[in-house]
Each structure stands twice: as structure tokens, then as C-alpha cells.
Amino acid sequence: MKKIEVFGNFLLFSAMLMAQIPSAEEILKKIDENMVFDQAISKSKMVIHGRIGDRTIESKAWSKGNDLAMVEYLSPAREAGTKMLKTADKLWIYTPEPTDRIITISGHLLRQSVMGSDLSYEDITDNSSMIESYNAKVLGTETIFERNCYVLELVAKKDDISYYKRKIWVDVERMLPLKEERFAKSGKLLKKTEILEVFQQDGRWYPRHMTFKDMLSRGEGTEYFINSIDFNVDIPEYIFTKAALRR
Amino acid sequence: MLALKLAYRNLVGGGLRTCLNVLILSFSFLVIIWHRGLMLGWDRQARTDTINQQVGGGQYWHENYDPFDPLALTEAHGIIPEKLQSKEKYLPILVAQATIYPEGRVQSVLLKGIEPSQKILAIPTEHLELNIEEIPVILGSRMAKNSKLKLNDFVTVRWRDAKGIFDAADAKVAHIFTTDVPIIDMGQIYLPLQKLQEMMQLRGEATIIVVNQETTIAHDVPPWLFKDHSILLKDLDEYLKMGTIEGIIMWFILLLLAWIAIFDTQVLSIFRRQKEIGTDIALGMTRGQVIRVFTVEGTMYGILAAILAAIYGTPLLYYQAVNGYAIPEGTGEMGIAISDVMYPYFSFGLVFGTAFVVLLTTAIVSYLPARRISKMNPTDAIRGKLQ
Numbered sequence: 001m002k003k004i005e006v007f008g009n010f011l012l013f014s015a016m017l018m019a020q021i022p023s024a025e026e027i028l029k030k031i032d033e034n035m036v037f038d039q040a041i042s043k044s045k046m047v048i049h050g051r052i053g054d055r056t057i058e059s060k061a062w063s064k065g066n067d068l069a070m071v072e073y074l075s076p077a078r079e080a081g082t083k084m085l086k087t088a089d090k091l092w093i094y095t096p097e098p099t100d101r102i103i104t105i106s107g108h109l110l111r112q113s114v115m116g117s118d119l120s121y122e123d124i125t126d127n128s129s130m131i132e133s134y135n136a137k138v139l140g141t142e143t144i145f146e147r148n149c150y151v152l153e154l155v156a157k158k159d160d161i162s163y164y165k166r167k168i169w170v171d172v173e174r175m176l177p178l179k180e181e182r183f184a185k186s187g188k189l190l191k192k193t194e195i196l197e198v199f200q201q202d203g204r205w206y207p208r209h210m211t212f213k214d215m216l217s218r219g220e221g222t223e224y225f226i227n228s229i230d231f232n233v234d235i236p237e238y239i240f241t242k243a244a245l246r247r
Numbered sequence: 248m249l250a251l252k253l254a255y256r257n258l259v260g261g262g263l264r265t266c267l268n269v270l271i272l273s274f275s276f277l278v279i280i281w282h283r284g285l286m287l288g289w290d291r292q293a294r295t296d297t298i299n300q301q302v303g304g305g306q307y308w309h310e311n312y313d314p315f316d317p318l319a320l321t322e323a324h325g326i327i328p329e330k331l332q333s334k335e336k337y338l339p340i341l342v343a344q345a346t347i348y349p350e351g352r353v354q355s356v357l358l359k360g361i362e363p364s365q366k367i368l369a370i371p372t373e374h375l376e377l378n379i380e381e382i383p384v385i386l387g388s389r390m391a392k393n394s395k396l397k398l399n400d401f402v403t404v405r406w407r408d409a410k411g412i413f414d415a416a417d418a419k420v421a422h423i424f425t426t427d428v429p430i431i432d433m434g435q436i437y438l439p440l441q442k443l444q445e446m447m448q449l450r451g452e453a454t455i456i457v458v459n460q461e462t463t464i465a466h467d468v469p470p471w472l473f474k475d476h477s478i479l480l481k482d483l484d485e486y487l488k489m490g491t492i493e494g495i496i497m498w499f500i501l502l503l504l505a506w507i508a509i510f511d512t513q514v515l516s517i518f519r520r521q522k523e524i525g526t527d528i529a530l531g532m533t534r535g536q537v538i539r540v541f542t543v544e545g546t547m548y549g550i551l552a553a554i555l556a557a558i559y560g561t562p563l564l565y566y567q568a569v570n571g572y573a574i575p576e577g578t579g580e581m582g583i584a585i586s587d588v589m590y591p592y593f594s595f596g597l598v599f600g601t602a603f604v605v606l607l608t609t610a611i612v613s614y615l616p617a618r619r620i621s622k623m624n625p626t627d628a629i630r631g632k633l634q
Contacts, residue, residue: 164413186416
């Protein structure tokens with residue numbers, strides 16, 4: 001009799017929890033509210049863990065929507081002054097003196113790794129909305145990094161989305177994807193990201209410290225730190241022009 | 248006739264000196280012919296292999312295809328036109344960019360989808376006829392070495408389909424082939440055309456269409472543009488032309504060495520035989536006759552050398568023409584079409600042309616020092632007084 005009672009309580013609790021879980025679309029919308037911005041200026045640090053040691057690259061980025069982004073490398077000295085400009089599906093890289101050259105990157109090269117890291121040029125300049133790109137369903141709940149998370153499976157809505165399928169673990173309280181797995185169309189796991197530290201600014205939660213790992217390569221992964229970010233800015237249009245690369 | 252007799256007597260009288268001169272000259276003969284034969288053999292081999300393994304009888308390129316612009320590949324494909332569907336005459340190849348992960352290392356490659364049963368290009372594509380879960384791939388030995396892949400190894404391939412979605416699968420190395428044409432080897436792997444079309448979501452499409460060597464076509468089939476040998480072999484021909492110029496310089500240097508040997512011998516001979524020349528002139532021999540003796544003498548060196556070179560050179564050159572010349576390892580990695588064993592080509596024109604040029608120039612360099620004799624005073628010459 002007692003066993004039946006315990007089982008009944010368990011069912012009731014589960015039903016209550018499920019009833020509390022918002023819809024997948026609502027979760028994605030809340031993630032977008034945190035992660036997608038109109039414009040922002042940020043300073044970040046990327047630590048690439050390679051086989052022969054670590055490399056640290058610091059950069060400053062100006063972003064507007066999903067189409068426009070300008071990134072300038074600040075350190076190390078060898079890379080300082082190098083700039084990347086992204087407009088829609090085109091990307092230009094400017095290397096300062098002595099070469100003083102602008103090269104265009106598009107197509108397949110956009111998917112290449114940035115300076116040997118686990119991030120592609122596309123990853124680094126991506127600011128796309130999840131709800132616009134994916135159909136989602138909630139798989140359940142799990143606890144990771146001592147935080148309660150919704151587990152969602154995302155399948156691309158359109159044909160031109162890089163990752164056909166994603167699985168994300170979304171912090172119930174802060175609505176940030178603390179863990180994410182990105183899959184190929186065949187189902188092969190391609191990339192894994194984790195958010196290890198977050199911060200709150202202007203009412204939104206944002207990652208402070210993330211890790212990226214290309215699951216097909218044997219590298220040790222790349223750490224990404226957002227040192228500062230300002231969402232309340234008005235970035236002039238000239239920043240996103242080729243002329244600005246040489247300034 | 249007198250000149251011939253005297254020249255012959257002088258040569259025989261020269262003994263060891265004559266033997267050495269003839270031997271060195273014959274050696275020059277042989278090296279000149281061997282070197283030119285090697286260059287000619289390379290030219291023929293490089294051209295033939297490039298046609299057999301890469302170019303075929305010509306190629307149709309999709310209008311957006313540019314072999315030097317990998318960025319253009321995403322747009323460089325189209326439905327194979329009905330006119331170019333015959334499998335006996337046309338070989339469609341689809342080209343796409345991808346990344347492979349041999350032992351976790353990241354490496355960019357070109358994927359080339361090709362019909363496994365094709366007979367148009369001399370690439371062992373029959374090894375792609377495998378019914379396995381993984382993608383069967385074949386690759387050249389340079390690519391295998393570069394990516395550290397071995398036969399039956401598995402490697403993960405990641406690509407993006409025509410729409411841009413990432414996909415990945417495992418491939419199995421079904422065969423590693425050796426080729427003299429590095430351009431079909433380095434940085435690329437071959438897989439069945441139908442498989443690549445499925446992977447890229449490009450059913451019935453190709454990037455280039457190779458034409459067999461028996462078909463002679465010169466018409467574009469828009470958006471497919473026909474490229475004939477004059478375009479497809481332009482770079483190779485230019486490279487070979489450079490090799491020909493270098494070959495001629497080498498040929499000239501070897502010839503110069505032969506000339507110097509003859510010239511030296513003649514100058515020394517004239518110096519040593521001043522009294523003899525003076526006596527001959529005093530006894531009534533004309534200056535022209537004296538010049539003729541020395542010129543014939545020098546030319547006879549050439550003739551004797553040609554005979555000697557033919558005696559020991561013919562079996563040597565024949566052996567090389569049949570068994571080839573092993574090229575040092577690594578030469579083919581310089582990006583030029585060169586096989587591990589190069590077969591020299593000794594044409595009739597090469598052998599007899601070289602012999603004629605050597606004999607003619609030998610006669611000229613023999614004549615030049617002998618000309619000085621015409622200015623010599625016979626009494627001074629008999630007294631051994633240098634002029």
C-alpha cells in the first residue's frame with residue numbers, strides 16, 4: 001500500500017514538473033533575449049590549447065545584428081592590428097604592415113578554424129536567432145554544473161543552417177545554454193560547447209567563460225572569455241566598411 | 248687524299264695522346280646524346296601521362312569552374328547535359344571541398360567524385376566499387392604520405408552540402424595509387440561520383456566532364472565550356488619548354504668541352520710540329536694543303552670518337568631506353584609530372600643530328616688554329632722560331 005502511495009506521489013511530482021516546463025519555443029525565445037543583441041562592443045580573450053602549448057589572443061569586436069561584425073586583434077604583438085570584417089556571407093581579413101593586405105574569405109574558408117582554434121570564422125561572428133533557425137522540442141530536465149537545466153533538441157528549419165541538429169542544456173533560471181552539442185546531418189557529433197561562468201548585465205545573462213571543442217580533431221579545445229561587453233551602444237555604419245579595416 | 252694519308256699517319260703517330268682525345272670526345276658524344284634523350288623522354292612521358300591520367304581528350308568545364316580558385320567551387324557545378332551523357336565518351340567529375348581528420352589532425356582536401364567503372368582516365372577507380380558502410384576512397388601516394396594514411400585506414404570526412412549544412416562520415420582507404428602526375432594526387436581524394444552527389448545534394452551534377460581521347464570536339468555546350476589540349480596542357484608545355492632551353496644550354500656546354508679538347512690538341516700539335524710544317528711548306532706544299540691536313544686530322548678525331556661512342560654507347564643507351572633511369576626519391580614532389588623511372592627517348596634525328604653537329608663543329612675548331620700556319624714564314628718555322 002505504501003509503495004503504491006510513493007509511486008503515486010512520484011507520478012504527481014513529475015506531472016507537476018512537466019506542467020511547469022515552458023514550451024521549447026518559449027525557451028528559445030528567452031535564450032535569444034539573452035544572447036541576441038542589436039549591437040554591442042565587446043572585449044574578449046581566446047585561449048587555444050594546442051599540442052605544443054597554449055596561445056592567447058585578445059580582441060575587440062563591434063557587432064550589429066547577425067550580418068555585420070568587425071573584430072580587431074589586440075594581442076599578441078604579432079597579431080595586433082589584424083582585423084576581420086564580416087558582412088552577410090563575406091569576410092575580409094586585413095593584416096597590417098609589413099604586408100598591409102586585405103584578403104577576402106568566403107564559402108568553405110569561412111568554416112575554417114580561426115588561428116588554429118576550435119572556432120570557425122562563422123562561429124566567432126555568429127549572432128543568429130535560435131528561434132528563427134530551429135524547430136525545437138523539450139526532451140526533459142537534467143542537472144549539470146549543479147544547475148537545473150531543460151534539455152532541448154533542435155532541428156534546422158532551413159536548408160542553409162550550418163548545424164542540422166543541436167542538443168542544448170538550458171539553465172532553468174538564467175535561460176542560457178550551459179552545454180551544447182552540435183551534430184552533422186549524419187548524426188555525428190561535431191562540436192561541443194560549455195558555459196562555465198556567466199554574468200548579468202543590463203537585465204540579461206551572458207556567458208563570461210566558455211569552452212569550445214571540435215570533437216573530430218584531437219586538439220585540447222579552446223577557451224573563450226568575455227572580458228567586457230556593452231549592449232547600449234550606437235555603432236556608426238562606417239565601422240563595417242572595408243575602408244575601416246585600414247584605420 | 249694526301250691530306251687524309253698525312254692526317255691518318257699523324258693520328259697513329261700520336262699514340263696515347265690520340266687515344267685519350269678520342270676517348271674523351273666519344274664520352275662527350277655519349278653524354279650529349281644521353282642528356283638530350285633523357286629530356287626528350289621526360290617531355291613525352293610527362294605529356295602522355297598527363298593526358299592519360301588527367302586531361303583525356305579535352306575537358307568541359309562548368310562556366311564557374313576555376314581550378315585556381317577553390318572559393319568558386321561552391322558555384323561551379325551543374326546538371327550534366329544530355330549531349331554529354333555517354334559513359335564511353337564522357338567522364339563527369341564532381342569537385343567539392345572538405346576537411347579530413349586523419350588521427351585527429353585537421354586537413355583541407357578536395358573531394359573528387361568519379362565513376363568507379365570509368366575507363367577514360369588511367370586512375371584505378373575500380374577500387375571504389377566496394378559495398379561498405381563507410382565511404383570508399385582512393386588517394387595518391389603523395390596524399391597518403393602527407394596525411395599519413397595507409398591502406399584500409401579509416402578517416403573522418405567533414406563537408407558541407409550545397410545548401411551549407413555540415414555533414415560528416417567515416418571513409419575507408421580502399422586503394423593508394425602511384426602516379427607521375429602530382430596534380431591529380433596532392434590534396435585530393437577520390438570517391439564514387441554517385442556517393443559525392445548524394446553527400447552534396449547535387450544529384451546528376453558535375454564540375455568538369457572529361458572527354459575520351461578518341462572523341463574530337465571543339466564546341467561549347469553552355470554552360471559547359473570546352474577546353475582543349477592547348478589550354479589544359481599550357482602550363483606543362485611551358486614548363487617543358489623551360490626544360491628544353493636548359494637542355495640546350497647543357498648541350499652547348501658539353502659541346503664546348505669537346506671543342507676545347509680538340510682546339511687544345513690542335514694548338515699543341517701545331518706548336519710541336521712547327522719544323523715539320525716549315526719543311527712541308529719549303530718543299531712546295533701550299534698553305535691551303537697544310538691547313539687541310541690539320542683540319543682533316545681534327546675531324547678524324549671526331550669520326551673516331553663517333554665510332555668508339557657507337558661501339559660502347561649503343562648497348563648502354565639501349566639498356567637505359569629499355570630499363571629507364573631511376574629518378575631520385577622526392578623529385579616528383581616538386582609538383583612536376585615526373586615518374587619514378589624515366590625512359591630516355593633516342594630518336595634517329597637526335598643521334599645523327601648530334602653526330603653531324605659535333606663533327607661539323609670539330610672541323611671548325613680544327614681549322615681555326617691551323618689557319619695561323621698560313622701566316623708562318625717557312626725559314627722561321629724550320630728554325631723553330633715562334634711567331
